[in-house]
Amino acid sequence: MSKNISDKTLQDLEFSTVLQHVSQFCLTGLGKEKVLEIKPIHNKKELIKELFLVDEYLTSFTSENRIPNHNFDNIIESVKRLAIENSFIETEAFLKIATTSITVNELIKFFKKFQIQFPTFYKLSSQIEFTTYIDDEIKKIIDISGEVKNNASSVLKQVRKDINNVRGKIGASFTSALSKSISAGYLDDIKETVVDNQRVLAVSAMHRRKVAGSLLGASKSGNIVYIAPQATLSYSREYQNLIYEEKQEIVKILRALSNTIRPFVFLLKEYIDFLIHTDAIGAKGKYAQEMNAILPKISKEKKIFFKNAYHPILWKKNKNQNLHTVAQTIELNEKQQIIVISGPNAGGKSITLKTIGLLQIMFQSGLLIPVDERSETYIFDAILTDIGDNQSIENQLSTYSYRLKNMRNFLRICNENTLFLIDEFGTGSDPDLGGALAEIFLEEFYEKKAFGIITTHYSNLKVLANELENVTNANMQFDERSLEPLYRLFVGQAGSSFTFEVAQKNGIPFSIINKAKKRVETEKIRLDKTISNLQKERNRLQKNSESLESQKRKGQEHLNNLQEKEERIQDKLSGFQELYDKNQKMLSLGRKTNELLNKYFQTNNKKELTTNFNKWVSDEKVKHLKKTPEIPTTKSQKQQAKIVEKQLQQVIQKVEKEVLDKVVEVRQEKKEEAAKIAKEKSEYNYQINDKVRIIDSNSVGTIDKIDKKSVTINYGFFTTKTSVNKLELVEKAKK
Numbered sequence: 001m002s003k004n005i006s007d008k009t010l011q012d013l014e015f016s017t018v019l020q021h022v023s024q025f026c027l028t029g030l031g032k033e034k035v036l037e038i039k040p041i042h043n044k045k046e047l048i049k050e051l052f053l054v055d056e057y058l059t060s061f062t063s064e065n066r067i068p069n070h071n072f073d074n075i076i077e078s079v080k081r082l083a084i085e086n087s088f089i090e091t092e093a094f095l096k097i098a099t100t101s102i103t104v105n106e107l108i109k110f111f112k113k114f115q116i117q118f119p120t121f122y123k124l125s126s127q128i129e130f131t132t133y134i135d136d137e138i139k140k141i142i143d144i145s146g147e148v149k150n151n152a153s154s155v156l157k158q159v160r161k162d163i164n165n166v167r168g169k170i171g172a173s174f175t176s177a178l179s180k181s182i183s184a185g186y187l188d189d190i191k192e193t194v195v196d197n198q199r200v201l202a203v204s205a206m207h208r209r210k211v212a213g214s215l216l217g218a219s220k221s222g223n224i225v226y227i228a229p230q231a232t233l234s235y236s237r238e239y240q241n242l243i244y245e246e247k248q249e250i251v252k253i254l255r256a257l258s259n260t261i262r263p264f265v266f267l268l269k270e271y272i273d274f275l276i277h278t279d280a281i282g283a284k285g286k287y288a289q290e291m292n293a294i295l296p297k298i299s300k301e302k303k304i305f306f307k308n309a310y311h312p313i314l315w316k317k318n319k320n321q322n323l324h325t326v327a328q329t330i331e332l333n334e335k336q337q338i339i340v341i342s343g344p345n346a347g348g349k350s351i352t353l354k355t356i357g358l359l360q361i362m363f364q365s366g367l368l369i370p371v372d373e374r375s376e377t378y379i380f381d382a383i384l385t386d387i388g389d390n391q392s393i394e395n396q397l398s399t400y401s402y403r404l405k406n407m408r409n410f411l412r413i414c415n416e417n418t419l420f421l422i423d424e425f426g427t428g429s430d431p432d433l434g435g436a437l438a439e440i441f442l443e444e445f446y447e448k449k450a451f452g453i454i455t456t457h458y459s460n461l462k463v464l465a466n467e468l469e470n471v472t473n474a475n476m477q478f479d480e481r482s483l484e485p486l487y488r489l490f491v492g493q494a495g496s497s498f499t500f501e502v503a504q505k506n507g508i509p510f511s512i513i514n515k516a517k518k519r520v521e522t523e524k525i526r527l528d529k530t531i532s533n534l535q536k537e538r539n540r541l542q543k544n545s546e547s548l549e550s551q552k553r554k555g556q557e558h559l560n561n562l563q564e565k566e567e568r569i570q571d572k573l574s575g576f577q578e579l580y581d582k583n584q585k586m587l588s589l590g591r592k593t594n595e596l597l598n599k600y601f602q603t604n605n606k607k608e609l610t611t612n613f614n615k616w617v618s619d620e621k622v623k624h625l626k627k628t629p630e631i632p633t634t635k636s637q638k639q640q641a642k643i644v645e646k647q648l649q650q651v652i653q654k655v656e657k658e659v660l661d662k663v664v665e666v667r668q669e670k671k672e673e674a675a676k677i678a679k680e681k682s683e684y685n686y687q688i689n690d691k692v693r694i695i696d697s698n699s700v701g702t703i704d705k706i707d708k709k710s711v712t713i714n715y716g717f718f719t720t721k722t723s724v725n726k727l728e729l730v731e732k733a734k735k
Contacts (some may be wrong), residue, residue: 003414004382005361007042012387013358014367016272017313022367025286027071030272031279038280040364043380048298050281050366052120055295057285058368065114067121070105070282072275075100075268083265088251088258091146096136097261097268104271105130107278124277128270134261141257148250158248162217163242170235174199177213177229186211188224200226200234284367291315294366297376301669302416304356304451305332307372311355312362315370326487328352330453332419336472338452339491340425340465343476344499347454348487350387350423352476356453357385357421381417384410407441416449425454425461435460446471463718555628686711686724689733694722700730 010016019036020432026032041047055310060067077170078093108125142151150157178201181187186207195204196214203211212230219225228236230398256713287293299305308327318325330352332339341349359369363377410420418613425438435458442461446454446468454461471494477486502512598613686692690703692713701713710721 004384004418005364009357009385010039010361012385013354013361014313014360015358018358018367021316022287025283025707027282027718028074028276030074030076030191030276031283034276034280038365040361040383041366047364047379049120049124049364051295051298051363053124053281054120054284054366054368056118057281058288058293059117061285061289063117065110065117067282068103068110069117070103070107070275070278072100072272075159079265079268079272081156081260082262082268085262086255088255091142091148091254094138094142094254094257094261094688095146098138100268100275101132101134104128104274105135107130107274125274126218128274129267131264131267135267136263137260137455139255141253149255152253156246156253159242159246159249163246165237166235166242168241170199170232170239173231173235174229174459174592177231178199184210191226193226194224195228198228199232200228203227212709239665241513258692288368291368291370293369294371294375296363296371296373297377299378302378302451303331304360304377304419305331305375306331306356306359306369306377307375307679308374309355309359309375310370311351311358312370313707314351315357328489330455330491331357331488332451335469335584336491337449338465338468339472339474340442340444340456340461341453341455341474342457342462342474344478344485347476347478347485348474348489351487352489353421353423353453353455354387357419358381358720360419380419382413384418384420385422386410387423389419393542398568406603411444414445414448414450415523418448418450418452420445420450420452422452422454424459425456439464442471443468444686448588458505464719468718505617686727686729687733690729691731691733692727693730694726695728703709703733 016036019038019169022038023032023035026035041050056069067541073096075093075096076096078089081093082089087518092362108130111122111125118362141148143149148156150160178187178192181201181203184207186203188202188204189203192199194200198216200216201211201213203226205218205223205225208215208225208227209353211227213227214230214233215225215227217226244644245496286447293312296306306332307329309328309329315325330339337476339351343349359371360377360380360383362369364379364383369375386403394674414420425442431607437461438456438458456462463471465473472491474489474491475493475511477490478484503516504510505529537560599608686703686706688703688706691698692699693705699715703711704719705712710723711727712719712721
């Protein structure tokens with residue numbers, strides 16, 4: 001994969017600028033170096049793995065399980081030195097190696113624990129050996145401050161014990177000499193100082209011969225001399241010898257530790273590679289977060305569908321200036337193989353072409369891209385570009401010569417798995433000759449089934465795009481009133497260059513523009529004017545459509561609100577009705593109870609009260625049972641219910657059969673009617689001025705000429721030939 005993506009293509013699409021932006025998110029210098037060296041990935045499996053890694057890193061930002069810190073020190077030189085037999089490294093280097101080992105182990109444990117959330121990271125990290133031996137061995141010897149521990153060896157422990165003893169003796173002897181010199185008045189006001197890491201007496205120069213010891217220096221003025229007391233000198237020599245022994249023992253210990261860690265040199269290199277890779281992935285993930293980038297669907301079919309795609313460099317630049325960036329939606333597929341974009345200069349043709357190219361390059365380099373989540377794309381074998389002015393002084397090539405050389409390369413490489421991008425196709429030579437050659441190149445790319453996007457001003461290429469079945473015209477929308485670009489791509493129609501209109505807006509005198517118009521071929525002006533008028537009409541219709549859509553949306557929202565209100569009112573009414581019925585029932589029961597009690601109070605006949613109450617309850621039960629259907633409980637009741645159910649099913653099946661028979665009858669009638677219409681169409685003899693369309697096409701044209709095997713169709717600003725069996729009658733010619 002991606003075998004034919006040259007450095008020139010990366011340069012044309014400003015890929016290095018994107019890498020500069022990504023590298024700013026790296027934690028380490030080594031990670032930054034790796035990011036700046038990113039190129040399109042040739043192996044498809046490796047590319048997909050890289051994309052999944054970046055996507056997993058991105059999703060961690062919105063998860064409770066954030067990826068642990070993976071910052072690390074550069075231990076490459078230390079590991080190289082460690083690899084040399086009988087060598088040793090310093091304590092600081094060992095501490096960095098231990099920290100690196102701990103960092104990698106933490107990541108391995110994390111990805112194993114959360115392997116469902118990070119499956120690709122888990123697979124990557126599980127290939128690295130997990131071991132605590134390296135940092136355990138280093139911790140045994142070296143403490144967190146970088147000092148070799150006393151218990152690293154028995155010899156070192158004893159030497160340091162001796163050093164402490166001698167240091168104590170030096171301190172005691174110096175204190176004694178200091179007291180005597182103070183009492184004798186030999187010292188200056190500062191009394192003592194340190195010279196060469198050794199305490200010395202600050203003796204007044206006049207008393208220098210009265211103090212026994214070694215002269216180690218004097219002040220700048222010469223008024224003070226620095227003397228090490230005689231009593232400390234013997235201890236100092238012993239101290240220096242012990243310090244030397246300590247250093248020798250530390251070297252011996254570090255050499256032994258180096259021998260212990262040396263077998264893990266290869267593993268340490270794996271640690272470094274893993275952490276550098278993780279840093280680069282992290283930078284890609286953070287860049288994706290800033291850009292609102294996502295991983296589009298990776299299509300098995302050859303297609304590109306970028307919805308709401310942004311040019312990342314333009315987006316970042318505009319964001320810094322608080323400017324809006326217009327998103328583009330574009331699709332290439334088997335039926336829309338090549339898109340020819342036309343329209344005025346500075347209208348956004350080139351940036352649209354570069355957006356598609358740069359996003360595809362980013363995707364094939366393992367970067368997520370700023371598009372809508374419904375987007376999808378394919379992995380191409382080759383991406384070819386011809387963008388900008390490419391004069392070569394060194395090779396004595398003009399722009400056109402360079403472009404021809406480039407086209408030769410395109411023809412050699414192009415196949416069905418190629419994406420090509422050509423800006424200002426056909427320019428650099430005589431418009432007629434260059435345009436004719438460009439037509440042939442376009443047909444060649446089309447025949448090779450390559451996918452591509454072309455920008456041009458040439459009318460002949462617009463016409464050719466309309467004639468080739470799977471080639472589509474597109475234009476950058478333009479406000480014909482203000483003559484300002486809208487930077488929106490419209491697929492399906494060629495665009496006017498608005499040459500004279502833009503010239504007028506930029507202050508070119510009207511008289512000069514008129515002279516220029518007279519020198520242009522009438523047909524070319526007519527074509528450009530037709531395209532311009534079509535664009536104006538389309539813009540007007542689009543505005544009307546947007547307005548109607550907005551009104552429809554508001555109307556629907558209003559209708560939804562009214563329906564919601566009606567439902568709420570109905571719910572309340574139902575609730576009130578239930579409450580009212582319940583209250584009426586309670587009032588009725590209360591009145592009846594009150595009636596029975598009043599009668600009892602009058603007669604004082606308990607038996608009559610009981611009889612009347614039981615009768616009343618019985619009547620209420622009968623009423624309740626009438627309202628509530630009785631559930632069959634006995635065997636005979638259940639059998640009767642089954643018989644009724646069976647009879648009901650038979651009726652339903654009978655009705656269903658009658659309906660299906662009627663459907664078959666109607667379908668047969670429609671089939672016969674369709675065959676009759678098709679026969680009439682096949683027997684129809686087309687006439688001049690009949691309005692027709694090519695089957696599966698939306699454009700309607702008029703028949704200008706009828707030959708034996710073909711007909712000529714006039715679409716207004718261009719004509720085309722096709723066979724009769726490909727036509728569909730829209731309207732017969734008026735007699």
